[in-house]
Amino acid sequence: MSTRSVLPDLSDDVCARLREAFRRTSYDADGVVDALGGAAHAALGRGEPEPADRASRDAGDLGTLIRLFLLGGTEPETAAKAAFAPLTPEDAVAAGLLDAVAGGYRAALDVRPHGDEEGSWWVVSDLDADVLGATVPEDHVLGVGHASLSLIRATTRRPVGTLLDLGTGNGVQALHATRHARRVTATDVSARALALAAATFRVNELDVELVRGEWFAPVARRKFDQVVCNPPFVVGPARVDYTYRDSGLAGDDASALVIRQLPGFLNDDGVGQLLASWLHTGTEDWADRVSRWLPAETDAWFVQRDVADPALYVGTWLRDAGIDPRSPEGRVKAAAWLDWFAANDVRGIGFGFVTLRRAAGRTPTVVCEDLRQAYDDPLGPEAAGWLDRVEWLRNSGSLLDVRFVVPDTVLLESVEEPGDEGWTTSIRRLHRTDGPGWQHEVDDLAARLLAGCRGALPLEDLIELLAAAQGREADELAAAALPVVRELVRHGMLVPAGR
Numbered sequence: 001m002s003t004r005s006v007l008p009d010l011s012d013d014v015c016a017r018l019r020e021a022f023r024r025t026s027y028d029a030d031g032v033v034d035a036l037g038g039a040a041h042a043a044l045g046r047g048e049p050e051p052a053d054r055a056s057r058d059a060g061d062l063g064t065l066i067r068l069f070l071l072g073g074t075e076p077e078t079a080a081k082a083a084f085a086p087l088t089p090e091d092a093v094a095a096g097l098l099d100a101v102a103g104g105y106r107a108a109l110d111v112r113p114h115g116d117e118e119g120s121w122w123v124v125s126d127l128d129a130d131v132l133g134a135t136v137p138e139d140h141v142l143g144v145g146h147a148s149l150s151l152i153r154a155t156t157r158r159p160v161g162t163l164l165d166l167g168t169g170n171g172v173q174a175l176h177a178t179r180h181a182r183r184v185t186a187t188d189v190s191a192r193a194l195a196l197a198a199a200t201f202r203v204n205e206l207d208v209e210l211v212r213g214e215w216f217a218p219v220a221r222r223k224f225d226q227v228v229c230n231p232p233f234v235v236g237p238a239r240v241d242y243t244y245r246d247s248g249l250a251g252d253d254a255s256a257l258v259i260r261q262l263p264g265f266l267n268d269d270g271v272g273q274l275l276a277s278w279l280h281t282g283t284e285d286w287a288d289r290v291s292r293w294l295p296a297e298t299d300a301w302f303v304q305r306d307v308a309d310p311a312l313y314v315g316t317w318l319r320d321a322g323i324d325p326r327s328p329e330g331r332v333k334a335a336a337w338l339d340w341f342a343a344n345d346v347r348g349i350g351f352g353f354v355t356l357r358r359a360a361g362r363t364p365t366v367v368c369e370d371l372r373q374a375y376d377d378p379l380g381p382e383a384a385g386w387l388d389r390v391e392w393l394r395n396s397g398s399l400l401d402v403r404f405v406v407p408d409t410v411l412l413e414s415v416e417e418p419g420d421e422g423w424t425t426s427i428r429r430l431h432r433t434d435g436p437g438w439q440h441e442v443d444d445l446a447a448r449l450l451a452g453c454r455g456a457l458p459l460e461d462l463i464e465l466l467a468a469a470q471g472r473e474a475d476e477l478a479a480a481a482l483p484v485v486r487e488l489v490r491h492g493m494l495v496p497a498g499r
Contacts, residue, residue: 007192008096008109010124010199017087018097018111019203022122025062025083029115032066035059044070068098068107072127076104109196110143111203114172118179124199125170126192138240139192144172147275150305151230152176153378154353155273156387160225164265166216166258166274171197173228174208181226185209187218216261223267229274231258234317235349237340251344252278259293259300259354266358273355273383280307280348287368290354294366299357301386302368303379307348310341355383365390367490375436382435382492389490392499399485400460400478403497404453409434410493412447430493438491445470445477446484455497459485 010018022028026035033041036059040051049071056063056071064083067073080089080098089105092098099108110125125143142148151173163181165174167188174186174197186208188194194210201208211218231247231254238250247254255276262272278290290302308316314337315325323330340346352371396402415427428447432438442450445466452462463481467474488494 006096007195008124008199009195010095010097010202012202014087014091014095014097015199015202017091018084019122019205021084021087022065022203024085025060025065027062027065027113028120028122029113030120031062032070032113035062035066068105069111072107074101074103074106080105112143114144114175116176116179121175121204122200123170123172123175124196124203126196139190141170141190141193141196143170147230148172150353151228151273151275153380154355154383155228155380156226156271156355156384157380158384162224163226163228164219164222164224166227166229166262167231168197168210169193169230171200171208173230175200175204175206177226177228178206178208183209185211185219185222185224187211187213189214215257216265219265223265223270225267225270227262227265227270227272227274229258229262229272231255231274231276233275233277233351235277235279235346236314236337250340251346252276255354256293259290259356260295263295263298263356263358266356268358268360270358271355271387272357273353276302276352276354278350279344279346280350281345282347283345286350290368291366294356294364297358297360297362297364298366299359299364299387299390300366301355301383302352302366303354303371304350304352304369305371306352307350309348310338310346313349314338314341353379353383355387357387362394365394371436373437373439377435379436385435385492386490389492392496393486393489396496399482399489400463401458403455403458404485404489404494405455405497406450406453407432407492407495412442412450430488432491432493435492438493440488440491440493442484446481449481450488450494453494 036044036052036055040055044052053067053071053073056066059066061083064075064079068075077089084092089098093100097109097111098105107127110127111122113120114123115121123144126141128143155176157180160181162183162185163177165177165184165186168174168186169188170193171186174184177184186197188197189212191212194212198210233255235252238248240248249257255278258274259276262274266272278286280286286304287302294300314334318325318330318333323333325334409432411431411433413429413431414425416423417426428442428444430440430442449462449466452465463478464474467477485494
């Protein structure tokens with residue numbers, strides 16, 4: 001599979017005229033929703049284009065752009081001229097933005113609005129396989145997919161001076177980074193990705209440094225306050241079918257490489273955040289596997305969001321590239337992939353978020369945990385809070401002199417079972433109702449201890465009172481309680497009074 005020899009050339013002038021057309025027609029995140037209506041827009045998100053096509057017919061020039069870029073349709077010359085003015089369709093074809101076809105023009109690139117709470121951008125990428133009607137080329141530049149959106153929501157947004165977007169693709173992570181970073185650098189190994197990312201930044205009038213190269217080589221000897229990375233994390237045989245997802249490294253070596261090297265490109269207390277995959281094998285626990293990837297003096301939080309069955313994993317990624325798993329090509333690729341999994345004793349493929357912090361001169365904290373339940377709040381603020389709480393715990397000694405409070409967002413659930421003498425509590429579970437919705441099962445003693453955490457007495461006094469009431473030794477109770485307290489603090493379910 002070869003890469004395309006001609007790159008799109010969306011110059012400053014082309015992007016300026018395109019931006020003027022988009023603004024004139026309200027081709028932005030809010031404008032598209034307003035034109036289509038909520039139901040048709042939601043249907044489009046589900047891959048059902050007909051309601052959006054019908055709604056777009058009453059939207060004038062905006063409807064033309066919607067049908068071209070969001071629905072993959074062909075528009076007559078007169079409609080294209082009106083919608084793109086002051087950019088002519090001929091100049092759009094020369095730039096690689098449109099194709100001239102029988103009956104008018106079709107989109108040659110995907111350009112679609114993408115917004116956040118503060119406003120709207122446009123993201124330039126390649127057309128998806130379903131629009132192309134064929135498998136995508138090796139140098140395909142993916143649009144804003146579920147993985148991109150997940151990393152956007154999982155990234156901390158505290159102000160920083162410098163930020164690196166490693167493997168920028170269409171540039172969407174860097175777009176969001178410009179909201180909180182003074183200087184943004186974006187890299188990619190793909191010349192096509194850099195060309196489309198450059199177009200994304202030009203049409204949005206953003207100044208982002210772009211550098212081409214493999215992994216961290218383009219920024220050798222540089223350091224950043226924050227690094228974000230959506231790497232080619234698909235695991236399997238060492239091959240590159242598609243540069244946006246395949247690294248050429250076997251198994252989960254791409255994720256391991258980024259995690260090993262990323263902290264070396266951070267300033268002290270700098271933060272790195274990435275999506276990653278890891279193998280589940282029959283010989284080791286996944287947490288032990290990923291922990292071995294970490295360099296010294298690095299705080300790390302591995303959050304596993306899902307574990308995929310190997311067969312399901314292969315079928316999903318074949319379809320992602322527009323390959324029917326039932327086709328001869330699909331059967332051959334699936335067989336090679338599954339043979340590799342079998343030879344390496346792969347029982348599952350874990351996927352999730354990794355937050356890293358350079359903690360020079362300090363004893364690092366490494367936590368690996370599952371977070372497979374659904375939740376609504378973005379993980380980025382939670383990751384920032386986790387880093388704060390870990391640092392606080394590192395500097396707070398034994399915790400016995402701390403006055404703690406259970407936040408109002410934490411509830412205690414009791415599950416009771418019928419028995420010979422009435423109802424008996426079988427499970428006590430703490431629920432945090434905000435953030436990612438952490439849950440912790442606690443025993444009766446822990447529940448009693450937490451009931452006293454109202455900020456009036458230090459933890460040591462509460463333990464002594466509870467020990468006296470239970471006829472237990474205070475030292476013994478403290479030894480059992482402190483690991484639980486630390487875990488609850490890390491998850492924001494127990495906080496120091498006044499914080």
